[in-house]
Amino acid sequence: MARNVDEALAPILSGLEWLGIDWDEGPGVGGPHAPYFQSQRSAGHKAAVERLLASGHAYRDFATPDDLDEERKAAQAAGKPFLYSRRFAAFDDATAARFVAAGRSGVVRLKMPREGALVIDDAVRGRVEFAWEREQDHVIQRADGSCLYHLASVVDDHDFDITHVIRAEEHLSNTPRQAFIALSLGYTLPAYAHLPLVAEPGSRTKLSKRKLAQYLKNQDFKQVAEHGTRIAERIGLAPEADTFNPVIVDFYRAVGYLPWAIDNYLTLLGWSYDDSREFFSREELVAAFTLERINSSPASFDPKKLWAVQDHYMHALPVDEKLPLMLPYLERAGLLADPPTAEQVAIVRQAIEAAGDRLKVAGDILAYADFFLVDEPVMDEAAVKQRLAKPGVRDVLVAAAESLRTTAPFAPAAIEAALKQVVEARGLKTGDVVHAVRVAVTGRTVGPGLYETLAILGRDRSLARLDRALPLAG
RNA sequence: GGCCCCGUCGUCUAGAGGCCUAGGACACGGGCCUUUCAAGCCUGCGACACGGGUUCGAAUCCCGUCGGGGUCACCA
Numbered sequence: 001m002a003r004n005v006d007e008a009l010a011p012i013l014s015g016l017e018w019l020g021i022d023w024d025e026g027p028g029v030g031g032p033h034a035p036y037f038q039s040q041r042s043a044g045h046k047a048a049v050e051r052l053l054a055s056g057h058a059y060r061d062f063a064t065p066d067d068l069d070e071e072r073k074a075a076q077a078a079g080k081p082f083l084y085s086r087r088f089a090a091f092d093d094a095t096a097a098r099f100v101a102a103g104r105s106g107v108v109r110l111k112m113p114r115e116g117a118l119v120i121d122d123a124v125r126g127r128v129e130f131a132w133e134r135e136q137d138h139v140i141q142r143a144d145g146s147c148l149y150h151l152a153s154v155v156d157d158h159d160f161d162i163t164h165v166i167r168a169e170e171h172l173s174n175t176p177r178q179a180f181i182a183l184s185l186g187y188t189l190p191a192y193a194h195l196p197l198v199a200e201p202g203s204r205t206k207l208s209k210r211k212l213a214q215y216l217k218n219q220d221f222k223q224v225a226e227h228g229t230r231i232a233e234r235i236g237l238a239p240e241a242d243t244f245n246p247v248i249v250d251f252y253r254a255v256g257y258l259p260w261a262i263d264n265y266l267t268l269l270g271w272s273y274d275d276s277r278e279f280f281s282r283e284e285l286v287a288a289f290t291l292e293r294i295n296s297s298p299a300s301f302d303p304k305k306l307w308a309v310q311d312h313y314m315h316a317l318p319v320d321e322k323l324p325l326m327l328p329y330l331e332r333a334g335l336l337a338d339p340p341t342a343e344q345v346a347i348v349r350q351a352i353e354a355a356g357d358r359l360k361v362a363g364d365i366l367a368y369a370d371f372f373l374v375d376e377p378v379m380d381e382a383a384v385k386q387r388l389a390k391p392g393v394r395d396v397l398v399a400a401a402e403s404l405r406t407t408a409p410f411a412p413a414a415i416e417a418a419l420k421q422v423v424e425a426r427g428l429k430t431g432d433v434v435h436a437v438r439v440a441v442t443g444r445t446v447g448p449g450l451y452e453t454l455a456i457l458g459r460d461r462s463l464a465r466l467d468r469a470l471p472l473a474g
Numbered sequence: 475g476g477c478c479c480c481g482u483c484g485u486c487u488a489g490a491g492g493c494c495u496a497g498g499a500c501a502c503g504g505g506c507c508u509u510u511c512a513a514g515c516c517u518g519c520g521a522c523a524c525g526g527g528u529u530c531g532a533a534u535c536c537c538g539u540c541g542g543g544g545u546c547a548c549c550a
Contacts, residue, residue: 079475081475130478134476134478172478172479173478173545196480203542204481205542269486272488275489276497276498276499278499295480296479298543300486305501308500357512419509431510437509
């Protein structure tokens with residue numbers, strides 16, 4: 001089975017797996033209807049074609065592409081919709097033999113009805129009607145005997161006992177020819193449900209992974225893309241924009257989104273439960289979901305809303321569950337020993353706790369914990385300029401260090417009290433001390449709460465960093 | 475262009491004739507809190523595409539207009 005999973009399929013299957021979207025039977029699982037790949041079922045497809053031929057629902061056709069082109073152009077010139085004349089159709093063996101003798105090769109086409117209409121009752125769209133005369137005599141089998149997707153798909157669905165065909169709206173116009181095949185083969189039609197398309201941010205056009213450059217002009221989209229790229233680069237992924245971007249599932253996996261957040265968000269695109277409920281566990285969603293509440297208009301992908309849903313779930317995740325999700329990012333960024341020491345793990349755990357809601361995706365740990373794991377923090381130039389290189393800061397740092405030298409226990413509450421004392425003694429504002437100390441020990445202006453940060457760092461490292469920052473202070 | 479689908483705040487949506495001076499969420503604006511950044515809390519802005527009907531009454535039903543989208547392969 002595995003060798004049949006080609007390069008294009010593997011990422012799709014692994015993407016679904018990551019999202020937690022599994023299947024009862026099929027590739028990788030097996031089941032009573034195996035095999036599950038179209039390429040392995042060609043015998044059944046060919047048999048179906050023979051049946052259609054025998055029952056007069058299909059015919060052998062010997063037209064060349066040029067013949068068809070000619071007819072198409074003529075119809076266009078006459079302002080009429082194109083409909084093949086069946087001029088090169090062979091409804092019996094003798095005719096076929098004649099075409100073959102003339103050097104033509106044949107395909108099999110559907111002999112579509114030229115009157116009447118197909119009415120389907122779509123679970124999402126309701127009653128939809130198609131006039132048969134608008135349908136082309138589509139090819140279902142090539143000259144080499146291989147069958148085309150629409151034929152294969154209908155036969156496979158039937159053989160698999162598929163009851164519901166639920167797919168994107170772009171397939172709505174394919175339904176008549178598929179229904180014709182099914183009906184002609186004597187199958188009972190499955191229930192159809194055509195889902196709204198996921199559209200581009202701020203638009204109603206179908207989202208396409210080939211139009212990334214255009215989406216990047218959208219501020220929200222750009223922000224998400226850049227945030228992800230920053231993380232990817234730090235773990236050595238060297239992402240390329242055309243394969244690593246927010247329309248690809250793997251982007252979210254690499255950056256550290258929670259798969260269920262994506263599922264939940266996507267569910268909300270075109271479906272609602274009621275006038276207010278938006279969050280569902282997997283079990284709740286399975287119980288609550290119905291086709292009836294699917295919308296029929298396209299829904300545009302909103303990166304900001306996805307972000308909010310992700311925030312919600314990450315927010316709710318216990319530290320014990322965040323830890324194994326985040327550790328790999330630090331490992332891949334080279335900030336941890338291999339394997340990480342118990343001490344390192346303990347530090348990361350504390351950092352996760354201290355960073356709290358600031359960690360939106362697992363990869364964010366890189367921005368909020370890296371300075372705990374290095375000997376010397378990278379000093380951000382702008383941060384130094386803003387918070388250290390100012391008159392009087394040096395004295396503040398010295399005083400803070402002095403106070404921290406004896407603070408006991410070296411824990412957030414005591415550290416806060418100690419630093420507040422420095423503030424009062426010098427008639428400063430809390431921020432004056434906090435901002436300066438933060439930049440001195442982390443190299444940055446933003447981060448977890450300073451008292452927690454110092455506690456995690458520990459007295460020795462805190463003092464050492466304060467000391468090292470002195471030359472930079474004014 | 476033909477056929478088909480769709481049209482409520484910027485976005486996702488609730489709404490199946492009176493419950494709608496149209497509700498919720500995200501985003502956005504203002505405020506509070508505050509050691510940064512987040513989070514949280516309060517608050518504001520903001521929509522029934524348009525035009526005709528039907529009805530005592532329409533976002534909800536009908537018709538038309540306009541607008542948007544999908545699809546038109548010997549691809550899947």
